[in-house]
Amino acid sequence: METYSIGEIAKKTGVSIRTLRYYDEIGLLxxxxxxxxxxxxxTEEDILQLHKIMSLKFIGLSLEEIRQYIHQPTYDLTLKETLMLEKNMLEQKRRQLERSIQAIEYAITLLEEEGEIDSLLLMSLIRSIQTEDDQKxxxxxxLDQETVDAIFHNEELKQKENEMIKSYAQFVKQVHELYGLPADHPDVQHMIETFLRSTFGLLSLETVEKITELLNQNQWDSFExxxxxxxxxxLPFSKExxxxxxxxxxDYMQRLEHMGIDMKESKEGENSGYEK
Incomplete structure (x- = not known):
């Protein structure tokens, strides 16, 4: 029977000598x-056991969990339950990684477009990505589930994501610049109208109607x-x-109401008189 030293096993399997010693100390191998x-x-049998350990570790099992399965020739449903839990955890990590990449892409887009990023804007974007599930x-x-899905799973929105981020960055910049003017100043109201049109313009009429109904019911202003x-x-703004x-x-919504225009009609082309 062929045998190997710890150094030979380390070289053969790619597992460090330190790790092999640790596995021995905790009774794993x-x-x-x-x-x-x-x-x-x-021995060759030890190498097979080590490959089992490496495989189970690769799919995310802890050393304690591996200890439960390492000497079993076959696995039953208890392993399935463990793997399902691990799968769910990995999927959560994958979503987190995808969102982290999304936040980085947003930052790159803004830097390429503007040359700099408002720190509060970047914080707001990252936080919004991070808490998307809670927002839903x-x-x-x-709102009903269909409307929520229309907002968060809108293919047109995804395709125009960079454009929307740039538009939002411009809106934030305008808010900083115009702050201090009366809230009903034409320049301020034009800014509001432009932003709302660009936002609601990517949603279906049905979705806009439901959001408008919600706004009209004043539920949006509930403290909770x-x-x-x-x-x-x-929001990337100061309290003031x-x-x-x-x-x-x-002021903008009241003006629309006074003119008999709702958000649906505004989306379809009506305006509040603040066109420049």
């Missing part, structure tokens, strides 16, 4: 010892909603800018 020298002696959950309390939403998707922007938005 214990080779026989040379009675005279005390050196570890590995919150919105389902106020705003408090939680501000945590999930904080946010209050000013809310007033400007209220």
């Amino acid at each position: 214990q080779p026989t010892k040379d009675p005279s020298s005390g050196h570890r002696i590995y 959950r919150l919105m389902t309390h106020y 909603w705003k408090e939680e939403w501000d945590v999930l998707s904080p 800018e946010t209050q000013w922007l809310e007033q400007a938005m209220d």
